[in-house]
Amino acid sequence: MTATSEAPAAKPVRGRQLAALNPIEQLKAGHLPRRLIQLYIGLLLYGGSMGLMVQGNLGLDPWDVLHSGLTKHVDLSFGTIAIVVSFIVLLAWIPLRQWPGLGTISNAIVIGLAVDLTIALVDRPDQLWLRIVFMVAGIVVNALAGALYIGAQLGPGPRDGMMTGLVRRTGKSVRLVRTSIEVTVLAVGWLLGGVVGIGTVAYALAIGPLVHILLPLFTVKLKTEAAAR
Structure with missing residues (x-):
């Protein structure tokens, strides 16, 4: 991969920013022990939330629809397929000239x-009410987990990084790029069952x-941000 000198603008988060840092800068930006703990708690909770939605069996997010569809055609576990897909998505980072951070690889x-x-x-569960509880808990915990690992600022997940890289390279809006990716992934996953x-x-x-509500609560203020003020 070739590093790009064209860093994306930092994303405002209600008084704090998600800093545009390369992988080395991410590690040197301060509060590393807290950020590592936050990262891995977030990733564990994220996987747990996905598992709850899978077991609730009332529908999954677009990428997990793809993962569940692939389980019907490939003799691998749901999680293994999610890992394989993550590394396939990382290959798309090469032409986008992005470097994965520690959080990116850990996410995968x-x-x-x-x-x-x-x-x-x-x-x-068999009971519908309990499946609904699994679904709702899965969505809420997923949001909390996402806020934790994104707020740790140790690199985006493979799928988010592909999205932001495409936004930077194409000049299209985040909304258009993300919607296009997720609709495509959802359609392919649905066709696969x-x-x-x-x-x-x-x-x-x-x-x-x-x-949007939770991310500002868990976005770690980095030394680079403090120095810029």
Whole structure:
């Protein structure tokens, strides 16, 4: 991969910013122990939230629809497929000239392990009310987990990094690029037999507002930000 000198603008987060840093700068930006703990708690919770939605069986987010569809055609666990897809997506970073951070690689591996562990430990309920509880809990915990690992500022996940890289390279809006990717992924996953349902719609409607509320609470103020003020 070739590093780019064209850094994306930092994203405002209600008084704080998600800093535009390369992988080395991310590690040198201060508060590293706290940020590492926050990162891995977030990734473990993220995988757990995915597992809850899988076991609730009322519909998944677009990428997990793809993962669930692939499980019907490939003899691999849900989490293993999520890991494989993550590394395939990372290949798209090469022409986008992006470097993965520690959080990026950790995201690709830890979430898949955590979702498989959750599926192994948590039985799929028969009662509809409990499946709804799993769905709602999965969405809320997913938003919390996303805020934790994004706020740690140790590198975006493979899918988010592909999105931001495409935004930078194409000049198109985040909304257009993200929507295009997720609609495509959802369609392919559905055609493969992935689980689409009310949970898919609920996730799409709720995840943005929830992360918007939670992210400012967990975005770590880095030394680079303090020095710039």
